[in-house]
Amino acid sequence: MADVRPFAALRYGPALAQNLAEVLTPPYDVISPAMQSDLFARHPKNLVRIDLSADEAGDNETENRYTRAGRTLAQWIDEGTLVRDAEPALYVYEQEFSMPDGGRRRRRGFFAAVRIEDFEDEGGIKAHERTFEGPKADRLRLTRATQCNLSPIFSIYDDPEGGIDRTLAEVAARAPDAEATIDSIMHRLWVERGEALTREVAETLADKPLYIADGHHRYETSINYRRELRAQAGTGEQMAASQAPFDSTLMFLANMHGEGMEILPTYRMIPAAAPDFGVEKVLESLAEHFEIELIGGAGDDADGGAETNDRSPRAVAANLIARLAASGEDALSLVMLTPDGRARMLRLRPGADPAVMIPDSDVTIEVQRLDVSILHRFIFDRVWLGSSGTELGHDDIAYVKDAAEVIERIGGDEFQAAFLLNPTRMEQVCEVAGLGMRMPQKSTYFYPKVITGMVIRMMGNIGTADDS
Numbered sequence: 149m150a151d152v153r154p155f156a157a158l159r160y161g162p163a164l165a166q167n168l169a170e171v172l173t174p175p176y177d178v179i180s181p182a183m184q185s186d187l188f189a190r191h192p193k194n195l196v197r198i199d200l201s202a203d204e205a206g207d208n209e210t211e212n213r214y215t216r217a218g219r220t221l222a223q224w225i226d227e228g229t230l231v232r233d234a235e236p237a238l239y240v241y242e243q244e245f246s247m248p249d250g251g252r253r254r255r256r257g258f259f260a261a262v263r264i265e266d267f268e269d270e271g272g273i274k275a276h277e278r279t280f281e282g283p284k285a286d287r288l289r290l291t292r293a294t295q296c297n298l299s300p301i302f303s304i305y306d307d308p309e310g311g312i313d314r315t316l317a318e319v320a321a322r323a324p325d326a327e328a329t330i331d332s333i334m335h336r337l338w339v340e341r342g343e344a345l346t347r348e349v350a351e352t353l354a355d356k357p358l359y360i361a362d363g364h365h366r367y368e369t370s371i372n373y374r375r376e377l378r379a380q381a382g383t384g385e386q387m388a389a390s391q392a393p394f395d396s397t398l399m400f401l402a403n404m405h406g407e408g409m410e411i412l413p414t415y416r417m418i419p420a421a422a423p424d425f426g427v428e429k430v431l432e433s434l435a436e437h438f439e440i441e442l443i444g445g446a447g448d449d450a451d452g453g454a455e456t457n458d459r460s461p462r463a464v465a466a467n468l469i470a471r472l473a474a475s476g477e478d479a480l481s482l483v484m485l486t487p488d489g490r491a492r493m494l495r496l497r498p499g500a501d502p503a504v505m506i507p508d509s510d511v512t513i514e515v516q517r518l519d520v521s522i523l524h525r526f527i528f529d530r531v532w533l534g535s536s537g538t539e540l541g542h543d544d545i546a547y548v549k550d551a552a553e554v555i556e557r558i559g560g561d562e563f564q565a566a567f568l569l570n571p572t573r574m575e576q577v578c579e580v581a582g583l584g585m586r587m588p589q590k591s592t593y594f595y596p597k598v599i600t601g602m603v604i605r606m607m608g609n610i611g612t613a614d615d616s
Contacts, residue, residue, distance in 0.1 A: 149272050150305070150353040151263035152401065154236035154346060157603035158296070159326070161231040164193060168328035172335070172601040175299050176200040177283065177365070193229055195601035199290070199298045218293035222610050232606065238345050239603050240319045240338040241400060245596050247410065248551075249466075255409060255596075256316050257402030258340075259300060259603050260349070262358065264370050264397055267584065273303070274359045274581035278589050279368050287369040288376075295608025297370070297398035299600040301363035304404040305356050306578070313406050315348045326602065335599050349401075358401070359581050361594040370397035393607035400598045404574055411574060414590040415548045416523065417557065417566040422544040425532060425564040427486055433531045437500040443471060443483070444491030465551035468568060476570040480519055482527075483568040485558045496522070505530070515585050518576060519569045524588040527567075547590045 164171055170191040173179070176199050179187070187196040198221050201213035224230045239259040246252055265272035290298070307313070324336040360367055377394045402409065418425055431440060444464070468483050468491055475481035480496040502516040505526045515521050528545075548554050551568060558566045572592050580587055 149356055150358050151396075152260045152349050152353055152399075153262075153396070154238050154341070155261040155396075155398075155605055156233045156236050157239060157259070158225070158230050158232045158606050159603055160193075160601070161228050164229065165326060167191070168326060168335075168602075169330050171195060172328060172330060172599050173199060175363070175597050175600055176287075178597060193224065195298070198224075198294065199600055214289045214293040217290060218295075218610070221294050221296065225610060230604070233339065235341055237339045237341045238349065240316050240340050240345075241598075241602065242320060242324075242334075242336040243408070243596055243598075244334040244336075245408075246332060247595075248412075253408040253410060255402060256313070256320060256406065257400055258312075258316065258345070258349070259398065259400050261396040261605060262301075262303070262399040262401075263391075264367075264374055264395055266371065272357055273367070274357050274578075274584075275364055275367070276360065276577050276581040276585075276587050277364050277591055278586045279364050280589075283365040284369050284372065287365055288372055291369060291373050295606065295610050297366075297605040297607065299363070299366060300398045300400045300598055300603070301367045301370075302361045302400050302402070302594060302598050303358040303363075304361050304402055304409070305353055305358055306405070307352055307356070307403045308405050310403065310405065312345075312348050312352050313403055315345050319345060328599075330599065333596050335602060337602055353401075357582075358399070359404070359578055361577075361592065362597065367397065370394075396605075398603070398605040404578070409574070410595045411571045411577070412549065412593040412595045413569050413571040414593045415551060415554050415566065415568050417546040417548055417554060418564045419544065419546060420562060420564055422564065423533065427565060430527070430531055431492070434494060434527065437497055437505060437526075438494040439497055441493045441495070442490060443493045444468060444489075461552040461555035465555050468555075469551055472568055472570055476519075480517070480522060481570065482519065482523060485554065485566040485568070487558055487560065487563065487565075489559065502526075512580075512583055512585055514576075514579050514583060515587060518572065518580075518587060518591070520572065520588045520591045523567055523569060549593060 160168060160171060171194045173187055173194060173196040174183070179196065179200055184196060184200060184202065187194050188202065198217045201217045201220070203213055207213065221230070225232075240256070241259055242254060242256045244252065244254045262273075267273070267275055319338050319340045320336070322338070325339045326337040328335050374394045377392070434440065471493065472481055472483050475493055475495055479498070482494045484492045484494055502522060503513055506516045506521060508525070511521070511525070516525075546563070548557075554566050554568065557563060572587070577592060
């Protein structure tokens, strides 16, 4: 099902090979304005100047951050800042990182060129999250200007026997060709041109689908770019059997059963500026479907560590997350936090039916029973907003990845309420994606993010076109 091939990557040249930590960047969609400024200041050749260039006064249709990104890329190639490898390869990539609980993990996979498939195609490539037009329009303009896949799509495959993992381990036994430590995460890269890995990948993935873990907007942008270039060539969908550069896209592929495959939750906070939450009214409505237990508040030992009485945000968060995980083992559970310092466990009652709570014929039961679906489609849409056909706007929810940050920020006047939830499980991701359904946005946080700039895949005449 998956057509996965080596490619000749564009990479930072010898002048910056020892300073990769200064020039690599997180994916564009996690870069805040403050982080963008920091990355600009970190090094004049940081890839953020291409992947997420800054707006400037006087920008117009012919002079803007996209055109500047294209010129910058061309300049860096001409001067040797970025150098294209002479031969195609698969690029083994490893991240060594710490989890919130302090445990150390390692995730290993590889970069490759993967043939694009429409989601309607049988098998192939599967998605699980909704996308939005704004980010796709942004990425399409950047792709036109650079003719490159700058930031990889992270996809996973089902290989319980671990054949590819064993071959990757053999490659990683030698010294890496590139490495960098960024924010306590070690990134290592091996350039592998041997036939063993290519053969193992082709044989293992030939009859398996790929599931997009992160990068849904980037993948749909690749589909749109392919459609656009086919239309320009006047061939339309007749090029379905072609191998033009734009028929493939850059992916990082990893085994869903491999070491370090971690999915973390993304927590939700409701800003004070959003429609009035009405906590007491909401709790009254939720009582029909949820058992509600006060598990933290002023003077309550549940706030901090049970043994240490540590009331720091980190300790409070760790305790609440542990209790949430225990409750979630046998019932869908959420923790609701309010500015008065109270924490409440919302535990779905045994007789509660997600299909009744989310009466949407377009949503399958597999999606209805997800924690994030109950939170968004029932608590937010039906209970809070009072309508299953109304959704919260983009500015009505703040998405936060650190539970301690939630604890710190909920105590002021910035937010009305916050919700902690358990992570979506790997089998849920594959089940929903396999059915062609989509989860609410920010349903999964595959940790850590794959770095941008370790490898770039060229498609156009800024450099020599990729044959894959």
